[in-house]
Amino acid sequence: MFSNKDSFKECFLKRLESMCGKGFEESTTRDKYHTLGNMVREYISSKWIETNERYRSESQKQVYYLSIEFLLGRLLGQNLLNLQIKDIVEEGLKELNISLSEIEECESDPALGNGGLGRLAACFLDSLATLNLPGHGYGIRYKHGLFDQKIVDGYQVELPEQWLRHGNVWEVRKPDESVEISFWGRVEASTHNGGLTFKHVDAQKVLAVPYDMPVVGFEVSTVNTLRLWNAEPETFSPHQDILSYKRETEAITDFLYPDDTYDEGKILRLKQQYFLVSASIQSIIASFKKERSNLRELHQHVAIHINDTHPAMAVPELMRILIDVEGLSWDEAWEVTSQTVSYTNHTILAEALEKWPIHLFKPLLPRIYMIIEEINERFCAELWAKYPGDWHRIEHMAIIAHGLVKMAHLAIVGSSSINGVAKIHSNILKNREMKSFYEFYPWKFNNKTNGISHRRWLLKANPELTALIKNTIGEEWVRSPEKLIDLKNHLHQSSLIEQFAAVKRKRKEILANKIAEKNGIIVDLDSIFDVQVKRLHAYKRQLLNVLHIMYLYNRLKEDVNYTIQPRTFIFGAKASPTYYYAKKIIKLIHSLAEKVNKDPRVSKVIKVVFMENYRVSLAEGIFPAADVSEQISTASKEASGTGNMKFMMNGALTVGTLDGANIEMMEEIGKENIFTFGLTANDVLKYEENGRYRSMEYYHHDQRIRQVVDQLTNGFFSEDEGEFESIADSLLVQNDQYFVLRDFASYIDVQEKVGLAYQDRNDWYEKALINISHSGLFSSDRTISQYADDIWKISPSYVKG
Numbered sequence: 001m002f003s004n005k006d007s008f009k010e011c012f013l014k015r016l017e018s019m020c021g022k023g024f025e026e027s028t029t030r031d032k033y034h035t036l037g038n039m040v041r042e043y044i045s046s047k048w049i050e051t052n053e054r055y056r057s058e059s060q061k062q063v064y065y066l067s068i069e070f071l072l073g074r075l076l077g078q079n080l081l082n083l084q085i086k087d088i089v090e091e092g093l094k095e096l097n098i099s100l101s102e103i104e105e106c107e108s109d110p111a112l113g114n115g116g117l118g119r120l121a122a123c124f125l126d127s128l129a130t131l132n133l134p135g136h137g138y139g140i141r142y143k144h145g146l147f148d149q150k151i152v153d154g155y156q157v158e159l160p161e162q163w164l165r166h167g168n169v170w171e172v173r174k175p176d177e178s179v180e181i182s183f184w185g186r187v188e189a190s191t192h193n194g195g196l197t198f199k200h201v202d203a204q205k206v207l208a209v210p211y212d213m214p215v216v217g218f219e220v221s222t223v224n225t226l227r228l229w230n231a232e233p234e235t236f237s238p239h240q241d242i243l244s245y246k247r248e249t250e251a252i253t254d255f256l257y258p259d260d261t262y263d264e265g266k267i268l269r270l271k272q273q274y275f276l277v278s279a280s281i282q283s284i285i286a287s288f289k290k291e292r293s294n295l296r297e298l299h300q301h302v303a304i305h306i307n308d309t310h311p312a313m314a315v316p317e318l319m320r321i322l323i324d325v326e327g328l329s330w331d332e333a334w335e336v337t338s339q340t341v342s343y344t345n346h347t348i349l350a351e352a353l354e355k356w357p358i359h360l361f362k363p364l365l366p367r368i369y370m371i372i373e374e375i376n377e378r379f380c381a382e383l384w385a386k387y388p389g390d391w392h393r394i395e396h397m398a399i400i401a402h403g404l405v406k407m408a409h410l411a412i413v414g415s416s417s418i419n420g421v422a423k424i425h426s427n428i429l430k431n432r433e434m435k436s437f438y439e440f441y442p443w444k445f446n447n448k449t450n451g452i453s454h455r456r457w458l459l460k461a462n463p464e465l466t467a468l469i470k471n472t473i474g475e476e477w478v479r480s481p482e483k484l485i486d487l488k489n490h491l492h493q494s495s496l497i498e499q500f501a502a503v504k505r506k507r508k509e510i511l512a513n514k515i516a517e518k519n520g521i522i523v524d525l526d527s528i529f530d531v532q533v534k535r536l537h538a539y540k541r542q543l544l545n546v547l548h549i550m551y552l553y554n555r556l557k558e559d560v561n562y563t564i565q566p567r568t569f570i571f572g573a574k575a576s577p578t579y580y581y582a583k584k585i586i587k588l589i590h591s592l593a594e595k596v597n598k599d600p601r602v603s604k605v606i607k608v609v610f611m612e613n614y615r616v617s618l619a620e621g622i623f624p625a626a627d628v629s630e631q632i633s634t635a636s637k638e639a640s641g642t643g644n645m646k647f648m649m650n651g652a653l654t655v656g657t658l659d660g661a662n663i664e665m666m667e668e669i670g671k672e673n674i675f676t677f678g679l680t681a682n683d684v685l686k687y688e689e690n691g692r693y694r695s696m697e698y699y700h701h702d703q704r705i706r707q708v709v710d711q712l713t714n715g716f717f718s719e720d721e722g723e724f725e726s727i728a729d730s731l732l733v734q735n736d737q738y739f740v741l742r743d744f745a746s747y748i749d750v751q752e753k754v755g756l757a758y759q760d761r762n763d764w765y766e767k768a769l770i771n772i773s774h775s776g777l778f779s780s781d782r783t784i785s786q787y788a789d790d791i792w793k794i795s796p797s798y799v800k801g
């Protein structure tokens with residue numbers, strides 16, 4: 001293949017010609033991307049094959065991570081880095097007058113996820129491979145990932161995402177490993193050797209075709225697999241209406257549902273879930289059977305993890321195969337299934353909890369429904385035995401109740417482990433949301449605080465900071481991120497602080513250029529880059545951030561002597577297309593930007609920037625440039641957050657509530673190095689119980705609040721005074737469900753402290769470096785090691801010799 005710059009160049013030029021049928025001069029950047037991508041995939045393939053053979057020959061336990069989303073981000077740059085050939089390639093290309101980063105820009109982001117949950121799955125794959133753990137992802141090959149966002153006159157419009165338009169160099173189609181998925185039809189019972197057996201008949205069959213993508217470990221020879229399933233019509237059996245059959249089939253993997261922490265409850269989504277689950281379980285069983293025959297031992301060799309409840313049908317599907325296909329008894333199958341499956345809960349928001357109406361579920365998946373009924377009956381009998389006569393508790397804990405199938409209950413009953421994603425979230429699960437389940441199965445519940453891949457969010461996203469850290473403490477931290485703590489020994493060196501300041505400035509400059517290019521706004525590099533990037537949701541409280549900016553605007557307008565540390569407020573957020581409130585907030589941010597940026601005096605000190613189409617590749621340019629990280633969710637609502645960790649790792653200081661992983665960040669770095677404010681989770685939960693919060697009181701008693709809330713409807717922003725009425729209503733008429741007004745004063749105070757703190761730049765950067773030095777705890781390598789040891793019981797597999 002190639003082992004140095006020169007052999008790379010030679011190889012590249014030959015390949016470019018043979019692949020594109022063009023000479024070097026005629027070739028486009030995309031041609032070059034395709035050529036390089038194919039070369040890299042080939043470079044990977046021998047390691048990939050070797051890894052699979054190693055897993056087959058050693059009788060290692062394997063873990064399969066089932067997720068409806070994998071938000072991978074671009075792969076070329078990360079693969080080059082992980083394979084340790086980035087330098088050879090970059091220099092070789094440079095000699096041919098080609099810029100690697102330009103080629104990288106050609107790759108479309110595989111946006112097969114909405115936000116935190118999907119990105120977490122991607123970080124986990126990266127850590128599994130790097131830790132040489134036998135772990136693979138199973139997901140869906142959506143033809144259209146998360147929509148592209150365009151802003152037109154301040155409003156979000158959605159365009160279909162088209163990541164496959166120019167092909168995908170990383171995938172390998174494996175038609176021979178396709179499996180059949182059955183929908184609709186009915187269940188036929190018959191007696192066999194004195195027992196009842198069940199058959200799903202008259203089903204409509206769909207083919208699940210796997211596309212495998214390599215997951216390259218960092219500086220190791222392990223290459224794991226992400227298997228994405230594509231729905232295709234089956235060609236053998238005759239169909240009455242072949243065209244509608246084809247259309248319906250392909251629709252299953254046509255698009256990703258654009259909902260984050262929200263359950264849409266549509267039948268196509270249910271089809272997606274069963275399609276993913278059935279294809280994955282069949283494939284897992286098939287590879288198990290290549291090496292072994294006794295399915296009663298499955299749980300000793302295989303762990304199946306379900307990422308939230310979206311793949312919770314893994315439980316009844318595994319039962320179905322073990323009983324109907326493999327001939328195990330119910331009790332044998334249940335033992336194996338419940339020992340094999342484990343489950344992560346990612347949210348307690350009621351609107352995100354999946355509950356399927358029986359009338360949708362039962363006709364689509366008749367045999368699966370039957371099995372869930374049986375699981376439910378046996379579970380309720382156990383409850384009855386423990387809590388005789390406690391109808392209320394049993395009704396509340398049942399898997400099927402009031403015409404609904406509760407997927408979280410199914411997942412809990414069918415798993416050996418249930419984990420939350422940050423300490424506070426796991427505690428809320430145990431003591432509140434899932435209290436009765438915790439009382440019944442205390443041993444199942446545990447915490448695994450989320451983490452992020454420092455390879456993507458530091459090494460790849462911030463090469464400048466990476467180089468500085470290497471120069472300061474060496475390279476051990478690259479393999480062992482907890483070693484970042486060594487940076488603390490160098491804090492007294494003014495040179496480190498100065499160099500860090502230079503890195504931050506450089507990254508702010510790069511982002512500022514992008515903002516100038518995309519938004520036509522010139523921002524001040526000496527201003528605080530104050531950033532809130534995440535999905536738009538009421539509980540994340542982008543509105544609180546907006547009201548603070550309105551307050552600053554008002555003060556600056558009213559008092560010519562009022563001075564503040566200049567700030568650039570940067571937002572990035574997609575709103576679910578049907579989420580009316582979220583879309584209004586996007587419009588509000590744009591109206592505010594218009595008002596602020598056009599004001600000759602105010603715009604000298606503050607600017608508001610909305611960056612369109614927030615996604616992984618854009619994020620890689622934003623985190624390194626941030627001074628302030630906004631993590632301002634209503635306490636108790638953000639299960640963990642992971643953006644908070646990405647900012648921390650890049651040396652931004654957090655303004656945050658005591659929510660999710662913010663709390664563990666504070667415990668780690670100390671109260672002096674984070675700006676916390678607002679109600680605690682207990683305060684919020686108490687208010688929710690006693691109903692004593694009256695947002696109107698805060699409106700009446702705080703003139704600053706009254707002014708900004710009034711400005712939403714008094715023509716301050718727009719000719720159309722009704723434009724933001726629904727937002728004002730959410731705060732007053734609907735009693736401010738997320739305690740925005742309750743936390744307003746506290747937020748203003750803490751933001752003032754931030755402004756003052758930034759004036760002592762030395763001290764600020766020292767705090768930033770302390771944040772970085774503790775960020776190793778939030779590496780997904782730590783998280784994955786804990787899953788591997790405590791839940792999956794898997795160990796690394798190393799190449800011998």
Ligand code: B1N
Pocket residue numbers: 114116117120259260261262263308346347352421450638639640641642660
């Ligand atoms: O999962 C992340 C957490 O860091 C976030 O705090 C949490 O909000 C996020 C339905 C979800 N929870 N639930 C979802 C996504 C898509 C969907 O269709 C729910 N996402 C989260 C990682 O743990």
